[in-house]
Amino acid sequence: MSPRTKKQLDEIKKDKHGIILNAALIVFSENGYHSASISKIAKTAEISKGLIYNYFESKEALLNEIILSGLAKLTGFFNPNNDGFLTEDEFDLFLNSLTKIIKENISYWKLYYSVILQHSVLELLKEKIMEFTQGYFTILINYFSRHNSKNPEAEAMLLTTTLDGLAIAYVNDPEQFPIDEMIQLVIKKFK
Amino acid sequence: MSPRTKKQLDEIKKDKHGIILNAALIVFSENGYHSASISKIAKTAEISKGLIYNYFESKEALLNEIILSGLAKLTGFFNPNNDGFLTEDEFDLFLNSLTKIIKENISYWKLYYSVILQHSVLELLKEKIMEFTQGYFTILINYFSRHNSKNPEAEAMLLTTTLDGLAIAYVNDPEQFPIDEMIQLVIKKFK
Amino acid sequence: MSPRTKKQLDEIKKDKHGIILNAALIVFSENGYHSASISKIAKTAEISKGLIYNYFESKEALLNEIILSGLAKLTGFFNPNNDGFLTEDEFDLFLNSLTKIIKENISYWKLYYSVILQHSVLELLKEKIMEFTQGYFTILINYFSRHNSKNPEAEAMLLTTTLDGLAIAYVNDPEQFPIDEMIQLVIKKFK
């Protein structure tokens, strides 16, 4: 999810695995998981249907890998020096980075949020997502326990769900929703 | 021997209509719209597949009626005397009622949020939802314009997305998510 | 198929059997046998679906009875005094009567011709139709054997198929097709 150099992009392009992943992300996010067909993904990736099954076990495995590899890219970001310590400036930076991350990967987050609202599939996926969420949740609790006497867990949790709410509203209508203004308001309310 | 009276038939119809609607809500919310099959709904309702089509034109019509009749129930609630005026006490009451409404209809709101995150289908449905959303958005703007000098629209928008975020978190894990505590925090932050 | 008096029509109207038959003829001829549903027939007849099954064993039985009762009405017409003797004037009258019969029962003949081109159903029906056809075929052979030395059977057969061809063209586009002019030409060619 972090910005990629041109060279990295070229490598991904050459790599069939990455090509398929990108095509699938686009098709999934445009059509929704169930309406997205393997055929459409293959056409988007400009390869054959069969080849997808050389790289991925199933349509569901493809979805899982998209979601998880997206999260994996974030992991480093939220816990850079593994100390989980946020200054006030870093808190602002943290929130603003979030916006940037979402803006640069609208397709991904569109898919992400539509997926977490589906029961049936995805028990495994949910666990992994939980795991990841813990990481940045911890950072937030730590921050609030230093700034906000009463109930840091609750504060962190509210911030998390608020950001989810914002992200959902934004990916649903990126042209209209004033995500930056909203984030500034959040910063004011949670500082 | 003699055919059933019109009254008897009307009752049968009303009952079955409700039974199908309930079954569909459960199956839709557990599986998501696309994975929920008419077969599964029929089995849940303990009727035949064909009967569903005596009561609803199509799978999509069934979804529409579920979503819209759910919203219709809310309409009266958010605009009781049609003035859209909220006192501070009413603001608290408003938020707490929201929780109650969500708690009592977890399946419905699970479905509702999974639907608004789907692009493919449902243009008509989205319009109707927008219409409804406007109603309570107006009330909030009105409230904030009396309490919060700076930017009532932004404030109302943030509250709306925050509540959506909370609702989504809650319906995804009703056992764990401390919705009441969260709402209290929201009240504090937005008053 | 012969014109009915007003009283006869009223009797038919009162008679459910006849009502159903009429409704079915209309719906069959407008939609074709397979696309015509029992529901539509019931609606057209302004009765319930179930009642149709009090009078007819099945949809197919209904079709059979329509076709056969239509033919039965013709039987008397073509063999009034059972002698099968046609003068030249009667020959003209015969052909002109045919036109009249078709014009007055477009729906019936539309259905009739669409039915005889379907293999699957209707073995029984075909036999009955054959039987009927024989009747007026005989009359024609008799006529031609008195007027046309060479091959009366062939002449009669050609006239029959020619008339079928005309009838089909007419029922397919009654507004445009100049059936009367055509019949006059036929009279000229076969006299």
Place this chain on the structure above:
Amino acid sequence: MSPRTKKQLDEIKKDKHGIILNAALIVFSENGYHSASISKIAKTAEISKGLIYNYFESKEALLNEIILSGLAKLTGFFNPNNDGFLTEDEFDLFLNSLTKIIKENISYWKLYYSVILQHSVLELLKEKIMEFTQGYFTILINYFSRHNSKNPEAEAMLLTTTLDGLAIAYVNDPEQFPIDEMIQLVIKKFK
């Protein structure tokens, strides 16, 4: 190991396309369009149901292609040098060729006539058929205007419907109906 060449694939496609078309013609003509199921066609073609949809968009598209490709084969025949000029010998040839064409494609013509007697479907198809029919109608009018002073249009129209009548009688009972003898009689009557 290596994928099939484009040429191989094209051959497979062409073959299967033809196999499906043949099977569909048989099943359609035996059962009528509505009673002919995709399942039956697949079974006749000895392939899976799904494959039919790799080659044809829908059941209706399949019917259209059968009918239209059949007509296309005729186009060249009736308008060889595009002048629409028929000598008397050519007129005889024309009629005799017609018989041959029908005899060699009984299934096709059975289907053709059952289709033009159906209202429901097929508006597009009917238009195309009209277009084609015009072509040979023009040739006939031209012929009769040179041979028959009175009313060439009527003459051409009667010949057309007569031939339709003959064709229908023949395809309904190819074993019994003396099509050749009939055609000779037609030639005599229309020359």
Place this chain on the structure above:
DNA sequence: GATGAATGAGAATTCATTCAT
């Protein structure tokens, strides 16, 4: 690795027919 023809399970929907009332 790569292709895409082929499969078959399953989806939504229709509709003739039954039957309790």
Place this chain on the structure above:
DNA sequence: CATGAATGAATTCTCATTCAT
């Protein structure tokens, strides 16, 4: 006699997945 709710088999069509090449 009459009703229409209810059934379930059959239909068209889709699509993830397989596999010969």
